[in-house]
Amino acid sequence: MEKLYTICIFTENTLGLLNRISGIFTRRRINIESLSVSETERKGVSRFTIVIKSDERERVEKIVRQIRKIIEVLAVFGYEDHDLTYNELAFFKVDAEKSAGVKELLEGYKRAKVLFEDQRILIIEKAGTEEEIYAFFSRLKPFGILEFVRSGRIALPNNEKGLAQYLPEVDWEYYM
Amino acid sequence: MKNLSSDILTEKEEQPAMESATPISGSEAVIRSLIEEGVETIFGYPGGAIMPVYDALYHFQEKIHHILVRHEQGAAHAAQGYARITGKPGVCLVTSGPGATNLVTGITDAMMDSTPMVCITGQVFANLLGTDAFQEADVIGITAPITKWSYQITDADEIPEILSKAFYIACTGRPGPVLIDITKNAQTALMTREFAYAKCTKIVSYRPRMQPKADQVEAAARLINEARKPYLFVGHGVLISKAEEELKAFVDKTGIPAACTLLGLSAIPADHPLYVGMLGMHGNYSTNRLINEADLIIGLGMRFDDRVTGKVTDFAPHAKVIHIDIDPSEINKIIPADAPVVGDAKEALKALLPLVEQRRHDSWLAEFKELDKQEYEKVIKDDLYPEEGQIKMGEVIRRLSEKTSGKAAIVADVGQHQMEAARYYRFSQTDGYITSGGSGTMGFALPAAFGAKVGSPEREVVAIIGDGCFQMTLQELGTIWQSELPVKIIVLNNNYLGMVRQWQQLFFDRRYSFVELKNPDFITIAKGFGIDGMRICEREDLDSALDTLLESDKAFLLEILVEKELNVFPMVPAGASVSAIRLE
Ligand SMILES: Cc1ncc(C[n+]2csc(CCOP(=O)(O)OP(=O)(O)O)c2C)c(N)n1
Numbered sequence: 001m002e003k004l005y006t007i008c009i010f011t012e013n014t015l016g017l018l019n020r021i022s023g024i025f026t027r028r029r030i031n032i033e034s035l036s037v038s039e040t041e042r043k044g045v046s047r048f049t050i051v052i053k054s055d056e057r058e059r060v061e062k063i064v065r066q067i068r069k070i071i072e073v074l075a076v077f078g079y080e081d082h083d084l085t086y087n088e089l090a091f092f093k094v095d096a097e098k099s100a101g102v103k104e105l106l107e108g109y110k111r112a113k114v115l116f117e118d119q120r121i122l123i124i125e126k127a128g129t130e131e132e133i134y135a136f137f138s139r140l141k142p143f144g145i146l147e148f149v150r151s152g153r154i155a156l157p158n159n160e161k162g163l164a165q166y167l168p169e170v171d172w173e174y175y176m
Numbered sequence: 177m178k179n180l181s182s183d184i185l186t187e188k189e190e191q192p193a194m195e196s197a198t199p200i201s202g203s204e205a206v207i208r209s210l211i212e213e214g215v216e217t218i219f220g221y222p223g224g225a226i227m228p229v230y231d232a233l234y235h236f237q238e239k240i241h242h243i244l245v246r247h248e249q250g251a252a253h254a255a256q257g258y259a260r261i262t263g264k265p266g267v268c269l270v271t272s273g274p275g276a277t278n279l280v281t282g283i284t285d286a287m288m289d290s291t292p293m294v295c296i297t298g299q300v301f302a303n304l305l306g307t308d309a310f311q312e313a314d315v316i317g318i319t320a321p322i323t324k325w326s327y328q329i330t331d332a333d334e335i336p337e338i339l340s341k342a343f344y345i346a347c348t349g350r351p352g353p354v355l356i357d358i359t360k361n362a363q364t365a366l367m368t369r370e371f372a373y374a375k376c377t378k379i380v381s382y383r384p385r386m387q388p389k390a391d392q393v394e395a396a397a398r399l400i401n402e403a404r405k406p407y408l409f410v411g412h413g414v415l416i417s418k419a420e421e422e423l424k425a426f427v428d429k430t431g432i433p434a435a436c437t438l439l440g441l442s443a444i445p446a447d448h449p450l451y452v453g454m455l456g457m458h459g460n461y462s463t464n465r466l467i468n469e470a471d472l473i474i475g476l477g478m479r480f481d482d483r484v485t486g487k488v489t490d491f492a493p494h495a496k497v498i499h500i501d502i503d504p505s506e507i508n509k510i511i512p513a514d515a516p517v518v519g520d521a522k523e524a525l526k527a528l529l530p531l532v533e534q535r536r537h538d539s540w541l542a543e544f545k546e547l548d549k550q551e552y553e554k555v556i557k558d559d560l561y562p563e564e565g566q567i568k569m570g571e572v573i574r575r576l577s578e579k580t581s582g583k584a585a586i587v588a589d590v591g592q593h594q595m596e597a598a599r600y601y602r603f604s605q606t607d608g609y610i611t612s613g614g615s616g617t618m619g620f621a622l623p624a625a626f627g628a629k630v631g632s633p634e635r636e637v638v639a640i641i642g643d644g645c646f647q648m649t650l651q652e653l654g655t656i657w658q659s660e661l662p663v664k665i666i667v668l669n670n671n672y673l674g675m676v677r678q679w680q681q682l683f684f685d686r687r688y689s690f691v692e693l694k695n696p697d698f699i700t701i702a703k704g705f706g707i708d709g710m711r712i713c714e715r716e717d718l719d720s721a722l723d724t725l726l727e728s729d730k731a732f733l734l735e736i737l738v739e740k741e742l743n744v745f746p747m748v749p750a751g752a753s754v755s756a757i758r759l760e
Contacts (some may be wrong), residue, residue: 012380016326019320020320065507068504071324072381072382
């Protein structure tokens with residue numbers, strides 16, 4: 001059965017790394033479902049969060065080992081959803097004229113709010129998992145969605161570890 | 177060997193004031209860095225975007241030897257040949273755009289065959305990057321999937337540090353090609369600090385494991401001690417880690433039959449009693465057939481390439497697998513390992529040796545010998561000792577092997593001649609077979625042969641090349657001539673792209689689709705390049721012709737017209753199980 005896997009990659013912050021990382025997926029014809037990159041709590045260390053679908057855990061493990069080979073990669077971990085706390089963020093644009101009832105709809109949701117509003121449009125933010133966002137999408141659809149954007153997943157594993165435990169071999173002073 | 181780095185140090189001591197007072201250019205920093213790394217030879221080709229470095233090189237000709245090739249692909253393969261025979265990194269220096277893209281085939285080849293190489297490419301001025309400037313190519317982008325590491329230098333100050341990283345990465349762990357692209361402004365600018373070179377010894381994010389974990393070694397040793405039909409696959413990793421002695425001690429103690437992969441050939445002498453032959457599609461009959469009889473397979477510094485495994489799902493069904501490799505991503509990539517051992521082949525063997533029990537596996541070994549007899553009768557006898565008809569590739573290799581006592585370095589190109597050379601040369605000295613394995617790059621041999629000769633001038637280097645392959649890089653005869661490299665070249669001419677023709681015969685009903693070659697007069701061509709040559713087609717001339725070739729103190733080309741429609745057997749048909757190997 002196809003499952004989602006989240007791959008967290010810790011890297012040195014260098015140019016061209018995204019190209020090398022994505023190349024490993026394209027070579028094996030694996031589609032990247034979502035991607036987000038940010039600097040971590042340590043200066044100079046970036047965190048890539050990549051979501052892929054696979055029906056074989058083994059395939060994901062092979063990918064993880066190949067990513068680890070990239071020189072600037074400090075560490076790589078693959079997770080299934082139950083190991084993680086994760087979320088995405090989505091923005092929706094709706095026509096103000098057709099938006100009667102939208103705000104009432106929002107009240108039923110904890111993590112949805114209006115970010116921008118004028119005579120012409122409303123921009124609504126919704127945070128949550130992919131399913132939650134799509135469920136919200138279908139509720140909003142009757143009002144007419146002018147534009148929709150969804151971010152890549154960000155995720156943290158549900159364990160007691162921090163960066164120093166993930167990367168025990170790394171000489172931390174180097175990044176201070 | 178002259179210690180170049182100490183020369184530089186003395187120079188510094190003598191003229192400390194001048195050193196700090198006159199900053200050096202990025203280009204000079206490149207050359208000085210190479211000297212600090214102990215680089216003695218560069219294979220290269222100049223052009224606009226690398227001219228400042230060539231200008232710096234002009235002033236250091238006494239310290240660093242440059243070989244001018246005729247095509248950048250030749251530089252890459254020559255660097256590979258040099259690296260394969262010396263274990264030291266091969267260095268290429270080329271210009272931007274087409275100069276750099278011409279390296280691509282060689283870089284790919286080096287990546288596939290784990291060859292340490294540092295390629296320095298010129299690049300347009302940093303302020304022109306991304307503007308389609310003259311001879312600009314996104315070389316970092318193009319080579320990302322085929323390099324172990326790459327970096328674009330845009331500032332002269334970065335040069336020493338980046339080059340030291342480049343050499344460290346190319347040579348440590350699983351070796352591979354590294355590409356450093358240097359923009360022209362970084363070459364011409366003066367460094368803002370004093371040139372100081374510190375060899376890289378550590379990179380935080382890159383820590384190859386040399387020493388295997390004790391529990392992995394113990395688990396492997398247990399399997400070895402329990403096995404009744406253990407079988408050792410010896411790969412290129414043994415040669416790279418220079419573990420020949422340890423390998424011999426290991427097989428002598430355990431009594432395990434050992435076969436070599438194409439790139440592992442010569443890691444164990446051909447006359448060793450436990451050496452059973454070559455693996456692979458055109459390997460030996462016994463070595464392939466008995467994979468599926470073994471109860472333990474030990475992959476040592478090899479990667480279970482599809483040419484070795486045949487159909488993976490039918491591979492070694494009764495065997496447990498120990499996989500020893502320095503690259504963790506090779507473990508479980510093709511064949512799941514019951515006992516993975518991540519580490520350097522030499523270190524792994526050293527760790528295993530005290531844990532394995534002294535054994536003999538005589539009846540198991542006898543099974544190999546029994547099948548060898550069938551192969552001898554059906555294939556080998558006629559390949560090596562034909563009595564009539566045209567000269568066969570096999571007999572050429574046999575006689576060459578006898579005349580050189582198995583001690584030459586054979587540099588083979590790609591095709592039937594490659595397989596015949598691998599099968600019939602009786603290697604008695606390590607690093608004896610240099611060929612393009614993973615990539616199968618036609619045109620590899622001629623430049624790789626002179627690269628090997630540069631690296632090991634005292635060794636007899638013999639290139640074995642097909643008539644098709646020869647025409648892919650024959651302009652490198654010019655390099656051999658100009659650099660006076662006494663390389664011995666044998667062209668085995670069957671007037672066909674023989675290996676492709678063989679497949680067409682066997683699997684495409686003899687539809688010979690575009691495999692016949694109208695060949696030029698190779699001897700005249702060689703003469704045009706100042707190289708003596710001779711063509712023979714009669715068996716009775718073979719002996720003396722080989723003598724002439726080997727006795728020549730200069731480069732020599734021997735063209736031998738061989739049987740046109742010879743087929744290489746045994747053969748595991750593509751996609752079939754190794755046990756389906758055919759003798760005819
Ligand atoms: C660059 C490249 N192009 C094509 C091939 C496919 N190929 C493999 S062997 C071969 C024939 C080689 O012919 P020749 O050099 O005459 O050697 P022979 O097989 O006849 O010994 C070809 C075309 C290849 N390996 N490399």
